[in-house]
Every structure is written in C-alpha cells, then in structure tokens.
Amino acid sequence: MTVVPAQQTGGGGGSSGLYDVLELVLDRGLVIDAFVRVSLVGIEILKIDVRVVVASVDTYLRFAEACNRLDLEAGPRKDPGLPDIVGQVTESGARGKSKGALSGAAETVSEAFKQARDDGSERETQSRPRARKSSSSARRKEEQE
Amino acid sequence: MSTYIYGITAASHPGLPEGMGGVGDPPLPVRVLREGELAALVSDAPEGLRPKRRELLAHQNVLSEAGAAGCVLPMRFGSVAPDDDAVVAVLDERAAHYRERLEALDDRVEYNIKANHVEEAVLHHVMAGNPEIRALAEANRQSGGGSYEQKIQLGEMVASAVKGKEAEDALALERILEPAADAVSVGPESTGWLANVSYLVNRATAEEFLAAVERARKELPHLEVRLNGPLPPYSFVEPGPAEPAGTAAGGTRTGAG
Structure with a gap:
C-alpha cells in the first residue's frame, strides 16, 4: 500500500519531521515490563552527547561569530566603553584548549548523527503522520485489496 | 517468532490498520490480537531490528493510522514480546489499567x-x-x-x-x-x-x-x-506498573525468536 505523506504544519523538510517526533517515538509511549526493547544504545549516546557537548563550544563560537556580523546600528546604541578584556582572556586560555578537543568530538558526533538521520532516506515516500482524511482513504484502499 | 507491538486499543476500535506494512524490510504486515475488550496491534518482529529511520517511521505510521480512527495507546518504539500469547496474556492481566487509559484518552490527540x-x-x-x-x-x-x-x-x-x-x-x-x-x-x-x-x-x-x-x-x-x-x-499514556528491565544500555535483544 502507499502511505500518503502529509504534514499538519510547516515543520520543514522530510527529515525534520522525523527528527521532531523522534524523541516521542523513542522516549515516550507505553512500556510493558514483561517485554524486551530492541537496543537503542547508539541513538541514546548520540542524543546525550549532542545535547551536552554542542551546548558549550559550538554554540559559543557560533554566537561570537554572529555577534560580529550583527548590525549594531539596528539596536539601541550607547557608548558602552571597553571592559577589562585582557585579564579575562588570559584566564580563559586553558579552558579554551580543553574545549577545542571537545569541539572535535562534537563534530564527530554530529557527523554520526547526520549519517543516522540520512540512513534509509531512500524510503522518503513513506513518511510521517498524515491527515485523517488521507489515512482513512488509504485504509479503504487496503480493505479492497 | 517473537512479536513486535505497536500499540493497544479497544477491541471495538473502528479502523484497525490490519495488513498495513509495519517494521522490517520488506515491511511485515500488521496483525490484530484480541483479548476481551482490548486489542493489540502487532507484527512479527524482524530479526536484528534496529532503531533506523525506516523502522521508526513504520512504527509511527502504524500508530497514526490507528490513531486517526480511534484511540490507541502507543508503545514506545522497539517493544518485543516472546510471542503472540505473551501479548494476549498482558492484555488480559492489565485489562483494567489499559481500559482506564483508553477511556481517559478517548478523542484526544x-x-x-x-x-x-x-x-x-x-x-x-x-x-x-x-x-x-x-x-x-x-x-x-x-x-x-x-x-x-x-x-x-x-x-x-x-x-x-x-x-x-x-x-x-x-x-x-x-x-x-x-x-x-x-x-x-x-x-x-x-x-x-x-x-x-x-x-x-x-x-x-x-x-x-x-x-x-x-x-x-x-x-x-x-x-x-x-x-x-x-x-x-x-506523552500521556503514563508508564505501566513498572519500568522495563530491557531499557538498560547494552542489555537488550530482539527476543529469543
């Protein structure tokens, strides 16, 4: 049978649809203690790592770059004066190094996560929840077969 | 052959997606197991089932198909019972609990x-x-x-x-x-x-x-x-009487087969 893909709202492309419900399908829903669950080890590790690691370094660097590009004229502009940057920079040197290493790990994880997401994308025609109308017609079709 | 479970519904559910393609490659057909006033949406569990995109979508699609026509208690992805009889036994044992949840969630999405x-x-x-x-x-x-x-x-x-x-x-x-x-x-x-x-x-x-x-x-x-x-x-089915032992990292399998 064919499943008619339809999305209620503007959630973006096909992969973001699954991405957005991924944690519902994996982490919520009914669990019955008498049954086993297939191993989700890979996915759990990815989720945790992406959450923790990217939260620090990648975000900081991205924000810093974005601030550099930001047009300050568009916001309220006072003359703020220069804070004591030099002392703070020396202090953060060691931290910078360890974060550099973490940043590498984050890239690896992100890459793996991307691969996981791309996995099986050739099946894109079967996609996501669909509107009530189309699903009932799909069902009718099936009943006829 | 072990049994993959998608969700639990009332036996009177008007549109169970029996025969729809479920998890597995090629997709295994969805079956309905009935016990008293309850029904379980299941299929055979494929060998070596992994949380891949295709399988997650299959799980989600079966549930939204069922959910479109009536109330379904969705299972978390990846629940595998040793066989059909084990599923039926759980429906029987916990009938009161599932009936209560189905009633509470009726007509709700x-x-x-x-x-x-x-x-x-x-x-x-x-x-x-x-x-x-x-x-x-x-x-x-x-x-x-x-x-x-x-x-x-x-x-x-x-x-x-x-x-x-x-x-x-x-x-x-x-x-x-x-x-x-x-x-x-x-x-x-x-x-x-x-x-x-x-x-x-x-x-x-x-x-x-x-x-x-x-x-x-x-x-x-x-x-x-x-x-x-x-x-x-x-997010609203609430956990059953106990959390499963099978969710511990590394300790899981797809059943005895």
Whole structure:
C-alpha cells in the first residue's frame, strides 16, 4: 500500500519531521515490563552527547561569530566603553584548549548523527503522520485489496 | 517468532490498520490480537531490528493510522514480546489499567510544540540589553573578529543571556497554549529548542488549540514555533506498573525468536 505523506504544519523538510517526533517515538509511549526493547544504545549516546557537548563550544563560537556580523546600528546604541578584556582572556586560555578537543568530538558526533538521520532516506515516500482524511482513504484502499 | 507491538486499543476500535506494512524490510504486515475488550496491534518482529529511520517511521505510521480512527495507546518504539500469547496474556492481566487509559484518552490527540529563537532577533535583544556584551563584541570586531579565547568568552556571555531569554519565552509560549489543552507534558531539554512541550488536545477543540498556536506565532514573532500533530498520545499514556528491565544500555535483544 502507499502511505500518503502529509504534514499538519510547516515543520520543514522530510527529515525534520522525523527528527521532531523522534524523541516521542523513542522516549515516550507505553512500556510493558514483561517485554524486551530492541537496543537503542547508539541513538541514546548520540542524543546525550549532542545535547551536552554542542551546548558549550559550538554554540559559543557560533554566537561570537554572529555577534560580529550583527548590525549594531539596528539596536539601541550607547557608548558602552571597553571592559577589562585582557585579564579575562588570559584566564580563559586553558579552558579554551580543553574545549577545542571537545569541539572535535562534537563534530564527530554530529557527523554520526547526520549519517543516522540520512540512513534509509531512500524510503522518503513513506513518511510521517498524515491527515485523517488521507489515512482513512488509504485504509479503504487496503480493505479492497 | 517473537512479536513486535505497536500499540493497544479497544477491541471495538473502528479502523484497525490490519495488513498495513509495519517494521522490517520488506515491511511485515500488521496483525490484530484480541483479548476481551482490548486489542493489540502487532507484527512479527524482524530479526536484528534496529532503531533506523525506516523502522521508526513504520512504527509511527502504524500508530497514526490507528490513531486517526480511534484511540490507541502507543508503545514506545522497539517493544518485543516472546510471542503472540505473551501479548494476549498482558492484555488480559492489565485489562483494567489499559481500559482506564483508553477511556481517559478517548478523542484526544497529542500536539508537540518545539520552539526556538530566530537567532538574529534574540541576539539583537541580548546586545541591546547588555552593555558589557556589546562592548566585548565591539572590541572583538575591531580586532578583526578576536582570538579563539575572546570569541569563547563573548560566546559564553551571549549564551548565558540567550538562555535567560529562552526561559522567559518558553513561559510566555506556555501561557498562550496551555488554556487550549487538556494536559501538558514537558519534554526533555536540549540545545535544539527553548521549548519542547506536548499538549493533549480534545479533537473537538483542536481548532482552538491551533488558533492559540497561531496567536503565539504572532505575539512572539522572534520565535520559530514548530507544531507536530495530531499524534497518538505518546506523552500521556503514563508508564505501566513498572519500568522495563530491557531499557538498560547494552542489555537488550530482539527476543529469543
């Protein structure tokens, strides 16, 4: 049978649809203690790592770059004066190094996560929840077969 | 052959997707196991089932098909019973519990809301309200972008200010949406969003909820609000009597087969 893909709202492309419900399908829903669950080890590790690691370094660097590009004229502009940057920079040197290493790990994880997401994308025609109308017609079709 | 379980419904459910393709490659047909007033949507469990995109979608599609026609208690992805008899036995043993949940969730669907800031808008807000950050950004810019450490320092300050704004906006969003829902379930935090909240909504008043979402988008234009639904009520089935032993990392298998 064919499943008619339809999305209620503007959630973006096909992969973001699954991405957005991924944690519902994996982490919520009914669990019955008498049954086993297939191993989700890979996915759990990815989720945790992406959450923790990217939260620090990648975000900081991205924000810093974005601030550099930001047009300050568009916001309220006072003359703020220069804070004591030099002392703070020396202090953060060691931290910078360890974060550099973490940043590498984050890239690896992100890459793996991307691969996981791309996995099986050739099946894109079967996609996501669909509107009530189309699903009932799909069902009718099936009943006829 | 072990049995994969998608969800539990009333036996009187008017549109069970029997024969629909489920997990596995090629997709294994969905079967219905009935016991008393309850039914379970199952299929054979494929060998070596993994949480791949195709399998997750199959699980979700079977459940939304069933959920479109009536109430279904969705299983978490990947639940495998030793055989059909074990599923039927559980339906029998816990019939009262599942009937109660089906009744409580009848005619109700889940909408999941994820929201994040439009980055430029929130950065403007943060810079405008924080002279120290503005000064540091300006200094970095004048020195050609700043060193790695300077960037990290600035980014850290911005991130902290953004986080404060995120909490504020998450609350504002929830205040708009909550009155239009029967129940609220807050999902795990992540850096990907400032709000990840599921709302249980009566089908009859779903339009009101969708209108509230539109209102939120208008009132909080610096947010990107993503709506997913209607979904089976994943976040509102409540855990059964006990958490499974099988969820421990590394300790799982797909059943004895």
